[in-house]
Amino acid sequence: GEDVEQSLFLSVREGDSSVINCTYTDSSSTYLYWYKQEPGAGLQLLTYIFSNMDMKQDQRLTVLLNKKDKHLSLRIADTQTGDSAIYFCAEKNTGFQKLVFGTGTRLLVSP
Amino acid sequence: NAGVTQTPKFQVLKTGQSMTLQCAQDMNHNSMYWYRQDPGMGLRLIYYSASEGTTDKGEVPNGYNVSRLNKREFSLRLESAAPSQTSVYFCASCRGGLGTDTQYFGPGTRLTVL
Numbered sequence: 001g002e003d004v005e006q007s008l009f010l011s012v013r014e015g016d017s018s019v020i021n022c023t024y025t026d027s028s029s030t031y032l033y034w035y036k037q038e039p040g041a042g043l044q045l046l047t048y049i050f051s052n053m054d055m056k057q058d059q060r061l062t063v064l065l066n067k068k069d070k071h072l073s074l075r076i077a078d079t080q081t082g083d084s085a086i087y088f089c090a091e092k093n094t095g096f097q098k099l100v101f102g103t104g105t106r107l108l109v110s111p
Numbered sequence: 112n113a114g115v116t117q118t119p120k121f122q123v124l125k126t127g128q129s130m131t132l133q134c135a136q137d138m139n140h141n142s143m144y145w146y147r148q149d150p151g152m153g154l155r156l157i158y159y160s161a162s163e164g165t166t167d168k169g170e171v172p173n174g175y176n177v178s179r180l181n182k183r184e185f186s187l188r189l190e191s192a193a194p195s196q197t198s199v200y201f202c203a204s205c206r207g208g209l210g211t212d213t214q215y216f217g218p219g220t221r222l223t224v225l
C-alpha cells in the first residue's frame with residue numbers, strides 16, 4: 001500500500017535555509033503536495049509538484065522531486081520564526097479521490 | 112466566504128457517550144473528507160465522500176459513521192466513544208476529480224474521551 005514518511009523534527013536558526021525531506025512508496029503518484037499546519041489550526045496548502053517535474057520554485061520555497069528514488073524535499077530559504085509549524089507532504093494517485101499524508105515534520109526556528 | 116467550518120471546536124466526552132461532529136463548506140466542492148490527527152502519526156483518513164450521495168471508508172473507519180447530508184455538509188458520528196478516539200478531527204473538501212485538486216481544511220475539533 002501507499003506509505004509516506006518524514007522525519008519528525010527539524011531545528012534551524014532564523015535566516016538559515018531549512019530542508020524538509022519526504023519519501024513515498026507509490027510509483028503511480030501523480031501529484032505531490034506540501035501542507036503547513038500552524039499551532040491550533042488546520043492544514044494549508046503551500047505548494048505542489050506534478051510528478052513529471054524535477055523542481056518547482058515559488059518565492060522562498062523550492063520543491064525538489066527525485067522520482068527514481070521517490071524522494072521529495074521542501075527547501076525554505078531565509079527561514080523566519082513565522083515558518084515554525086508542522087509541514088506535511090502528501091501524495092495523490094491518478095483517479096483516486098484521496099491524499100496520503102506523511103507523519104509531518106515539526107520545524108522549530110530559533111532567533 | 113467562510114471556507115470549511117467545523118463545530119464544535121472542543122469537546123469532552125465520557126466513554127460510551129455519542130456525539131456528532133459537523134462540517135460544512137461553502138465552496139461548492141464535490142468531495143469531502145474526515146481525518147484524525149494523532150501525534151507522530153500524521154493525518155489518517157476516516158471516511159470520505161467523493162460526491163453527494165456517496166461515502167467510502169478510509170484507513171481507520173472503525174467506531175465511526177458518516178452522513179453526507181447534502182453537497183455542503185458532511186457529518187461524523189461516534190456512536191459509543193472510546194478513549195482511543197481522543198484526537199483532533201479535521202474535515203476537508205475539494206473540487207473532486209483529476210488534477211491538482213487542492214484540499215481545503217477546517218480548523219479542527221479537539222475531542223477528549225475520558
